[in-house]
Amino acid sequence: MTLKNTRADAKKLFRVGRAPTGLGLFATHKISRDTPIVEYIGLRIPIAEARARERAGKARYMFELNTRWALDGSARQNLARYVNHSCRPNAEANIIRGRVIMRSIKVIQPGDQITYDYGREYFDLFLKGLCRCAKCAAAH
Numbered sequence: 001m002t003l004k005n006t007r008a009d010a011k012k013l014f015r016v017g018r019a020p021t022g023l024g025l026f027a028t029h030k031i032s033r034d035t036p037i038v039e040y041i042g043l044r045i046p047i048a049e050a051r052a053r054e055r056a057g058k059a060r061y062m063f064e065l066n067t068r069w070a071l072d073g074s075a076r077q078n079l080a081r082y083v084n085h086s087c088r089p090n091a092e093a094n095i096i097r098g099r100v101i102m103r104s105i106k107v108i109q110p111g112d113q114i115t116y117d118y119g120r121e122y123f124d125l126f127l128k129g130l131c132r133c134a135k136c137a138a139a140h
């Protein structure tokens, strides 16, 4: 599989920048609702291998496609790996025929960080009590 940017990337709707949790993806233009923003690209590997590498602390960017396959998104070309978790996200990850597209679910203003909800399982494992998204930060 080749790693290449999608047409959505080419429009440069975003940039990589500093976020409270490290690096993040930020809108550079107003993004309408329901707009493909960036594709999560990576090599497809069996899910058992993905989970073993995660447990061994050797993988941080595994995206589970289904019960059999995951994408290893650790390649630097995969800008979607910088999309951080939020409990009140402005984008979601759509899996379409084995490809993962980050798509806006509301209007995103220039300068806003682009986020999606990593899901309950990830939250409970890694973020519970530690989440630093805007919604959780306001609650502290």
Ligand SMILES: [Zn+2]
Binding pocket: 086, 087, 088, 131, 132, 133, 134, 135, 136, 137
């Ligand atoms: Zn949160």
